[in-house]
Amino acid sequence: MTRSITQDPARVLAALVTHLRPDWDVPGILKAIYAAKDRGDAFRVAHAALYAAETPTNRTPAVIALTGEHWARGRDVGAGDTRFERCDVPGDAHRSFPKGRCGACRADELAADDHSPTPVPAPIPATYTGGANLVRQAAGLPIKEHP
Numbered sequence: 547m548t549r550s551i552t553q554d555p556a557r558v559l560a561a562l563v564t565h566l567r568p569d570w571d572v573p574g575i576l577k578a579i580y581a582a583k584d585r586g587d588a589f590r591v592a593h594a595a596l597y598a599a600e601t602p603t604n605r606t607p608a609v610i611a612l613t614g615e616h617w618a619r620g621r622d623v624g625a626g627d628t629r630f631e632r633c634d635v636p637g638d639a640h641r642s643f644p645k646g647r648c649g650a651c652r653a654d655e656l657a658a659d660d661h662s663p664t665p666v667p668a669p670i671p672a673t674y675t676g677g678a679n680l681v682r683q684a685a686g687l688p689i690k691e692h693p
């Protein structure tokens with residue numbers, strides 16, 4: 547834990563929370579923030595207050611100081627983001643991407659490509675060109691010759 551929330555940041559946070567939840571008053575929010583200040587650092591308390599305010603079923607700001615989902619969603623600084631599972635390939639470039647959809651892994655795949663040209667497509671079978679020409683003939687268009 548780094549720093550617990552102090553008076554000025556708590557007032558700013560309370561102003562933000564009451565802006566987002568006009569039905570919650572600043573004194574009630576401040577009381578809840580002060581009651582919760584030992585539960586985590588300033589970031590964690592701010593996260594919890596915002597998550598609590600975001601939940602419409604939370605009817606009063608007193609819920610901020612109570613145990614609940616809003617504390618599980620918040621995190622201490624440096625504790626890592628748990629919103630998605632990160633790519634497990636070693637390296638900082640991979641750690642910011644979700645596992646299975648990693649941009650760094652895709653870049654590695656592209657870099658490993660031997661750049662060999664794609665094979666020339668097979669000639670169009672005569673049955674296909676014959677069918678296409680039947681359609682052209684029916685539509686009154688000129689017949690095409692294919693190699």
Ligand SMILES: [Zn+2]
Nearest residue numbers: 633640648651
């Ligand atoms: Zn990766």
